[in-house]
Amino acid sequence: MYRSSRLALFHYWVAFGLFLPAVVLGAWQMLMRSPLPAPLDDSDAYYASLTLHGTVMAYVLTTFFAMGFGYAVTATSLGRPVRGMVAAWIGFAICLSGTLMAAATIIAGRASVLYTFYPPLLASPWYYGGVFLLVGGSMIWVALMIINMAAWKRDHPGAPVPLAMFAITATALLWAWAASGVIIELWGIILPAALGSTTQVDVGLGRTLFSVTLHAIVYFWLMPAYIAFYTLVPQAAGGRLYSDTMGRLTFIMFLVFSVPVGMHHLFADPEQGDGFKFLQTFLTFFVALPTLLTVFSICASLEIAGRARGGRGLLGWIGALPWEEPMVLAVALSR
Amino acid sequence: MADEPPNPLQRVLPGGIVPEDEVVRTEQRWLIIMLGMLAVMMAVIVVTSLTHALHPPSNVELINSVTLHLKGEFVESNLGTALEPDGSATVRLIAQQYSFVPECVNVPADTPVKFRLTSPDVIHGFILGDTNVNTMVVPGFVSEVRTSFTTPGEYTMPCHEFCGVGHQGMWARVTVVPREQFPKLTVVERTSCVPQ
Numbered sequence: 126m127y128r129s130s131r132l133a134l135f136h137y138w139v140a141f142g143l144f145l146p147a148v149v150l151g152a153w154q155m156l157m158r159s160p161l162p163a164p165l166d167d168s169d170a171y172y173a174s175l176t177l178h179g180t181v182m183a184y185v186l187t188t189f190f191a192m193g194f195g196y197a198v199t200a201t202s203l204g205r206p207v208r209g210m211v212a213a214w215i216g217f218a219i220c221l222s223g224t225l226m227a228a229a230t231i232i233a234g235r236a237s238v239l240y241t242f243y244p245p246l247l248a249s250p251w252y253y254g255g256v257f258l259l260v261g262g263s264m265i266w267v268a269l270m271i272i273n274m275a276a277w278k279r280d281h282p283g284a285p286v287p288l289a290m291f292a293i294t295a296t297a298l299l300w301a302w303a304a305s306g307v308i309i310e311l312w313g314i315i316l317p318a319a320l321g322s323t324t325q326v327d328v329g330l331g332r333t334l335f336s337v338t339l340h341a342i343v344y345f346w347l348m349p350a351y352i353a354f355y356t357l358v359p360q361a362a363g364g365r366l367y368s369d370t371m372g373r374l375t376f377i378m379f380l381v382f383s384v385p386v387g388m389h390h391l392f393a394d395p396e397q398g399d400g401f402k403f404l405q406t407f408l409t410f411f412v413a414l415p416t417l418l419t420v421f422s423i424c425a426s427l428e429i430a431g432r433a434r435g436g437r438g439l440l441g442w443i444g445a446l447p448w449e450e451p452m453v454l455a456v457a458l459s460r
Numbered sequence: 461m462a463d464e465p466p467n468p469l470q471r472v473l474p475g476g477i478v479p480e481d482e483v484v485r486t487e488q489r490w491l492i493i494m495l496g497m498l499a500v501m502m503a504v505i506v507v508t509s510l511t512h513a514l515h516p517p518s519n520v521e522l523i524n525s526v527t528l529h530l531k532g533e534f535v536e537s538n539l540g541t542a543l544e545p546d547g548s549a550t551v552r553l554i555a556q557q558y559s560f561v562p563e564c565v566n567v568p569a570d571t572p573v574k575f576r577l578t579s580p581d582v583i584h585g586f587i588l589g590d591t592n593v594n595t596m597v598v599p600g601f602v603s604e605v606r607t608s609f610t611t612p613g614e615y616t617m618p619c620h621e622f623c624g625v626g627h628q629g630m631w632a633r634v635t636v637v638p639r640e641q642f643p644k645l646t647v648v649e650r651t652s653c654v655p656q
Contacts, residue, residue: 239622243582246582328598328599329600329601393585393594394517396598396600407502410501411498
């Protein structure tokens with residue numbers, strides 16, 4: 126178990142080690158765009174910093190945090206060490222080298238195209254190669270989540286998979302689908318152009334492929350947060366989850382409804398037709414369902430905990446919650 | 461599975477604070493409320509799209525971005541504002557790194573105006589403050605948006621999609637003049653308010 130914890134912790138170190146400088150860059154970008162005086166007023170530096178900020182926040186922090194969280198959830202919810210430790214460390218190494226490659230290229234000023242790429246703007250192929258390794262390397266993690274869940278099921282025939290493991294596997298499948306957009310765009314459109322083997326870029330196709338990844342990146346960090354809501358908070362508050370079935374339903378809904386959701390970022394684009402945009406409006410709205418379910422389940426779970434601790438009356442249970450528990454305070458406030 | 465450890469998430473609380481059948485009942489009630497909320501929101505979308513005749517820029521019209529300056533409607537002499545035989549106005553613009561061509565266009569007030577834009581290089585954006593005009597300009601496609609201006613005055617149109625290091629300096633103007641002050645153009649004439 127110690128080796129599983131170390132694996133998860135190394136992922137967190139990379140995630141938060143890069144998160145902090147990216148926060149500082151964000152503050153500087155805010156100064157640059159405000160009437161306040163900003164140090165180093167230079168548009169080259171501004172767009173390089175914007176690219177680094179976006180790349181770290183959207184790809185590096187998200188991917189490394191979700192991977193580390195996934196390994197931690199696997200070990201704790203299944204109550205046994207993560208299987209495929211060697212593959213996990215190889216994945217970590219691939220993702221880390223991709224991160225360093227992309228970051229070095231941005232800092233050298235050779236990749237000021239923002240994390241959304243905007244082809245036919247072109248950066249150094251080292252930047253795209255780095256992002257490709259980072260996102261591609263996380264597919265090893267996706268495979269490991271599925272393998273760990275399948276192995277546990279084989280060893281426990283007939284028993285339901287623990288909710289946390291069920292949910293992290295749904296997250297892995299969601300990410301596999303979501304990342305396919307950016308992987309295909311990089312491999313099929315951007316890298317050939319950046320390497321000079323093609324001279325024409327299909328911009329409409331590139332934007333459409335990227336939209337598959339763009340919004341779903343949000344779910345890649347939202348799902349770990351929801352897993353914490355469903356599995357850590359009820360226990361930390363001293364109660365129980367209101368309904369296990371609703372929890373599983375929520376994660377299945379997220380998996381299904383997040384598939385087309387990125388298309389709403391293309392509503393002002395000329396390469397998508399009216400009817401398709403109209404349809405996508407509805408598909409985007411369906412994501413409200415799992416969110417509304419979660420609001421209900423988590424509030425109900427906290428109420429159970431509050432009443433079990435002696436809270437009485439309509440709102441008395443709120444005060445009875447163990448607010449001194451960091452898990453309860455942080456997650457309840459984040460709702 | 462008798463030898464399985466009990467799932468802590470499903471343990472029964474002392475005193476039966478929430479009986480199982482109560483869980484099922486409240487869940488079903490909440491499901492109905494949820495679906496009702498979603499149905500209302502979707503109905504609002506359908507009704508407003510129909511009553512406001514919402515048409516996001518979606519004409520899906522292809523153009524060869526390599527030759528558009530040589531032939532077709534986006535040659536230099538055809539850019540700017542044209543008056544159509546039916547009295548409406550058509551504005552043709554090119555968005556390129558880092559300017560709009562022409563950088564100032566004039567249109568008559570209280571007149572249907574159609575903007576047609578394309579890009580020879582990278583992705584740009586086209587937005588007019590206080591109006592419903594907002595579209596991406598994607599190389600290889602012609603973006604078309606329709607509007608009409610009721611208030612004469614000057615509107616700024618910044619590029620609102622990142623297009624390179626000069627992006628923040630890329631913007632242009634639309635000058636709306638009362639209809640009677642707008643020049644009488646023949647079918648082939650084009651006008652703009654770029655200082656000559």
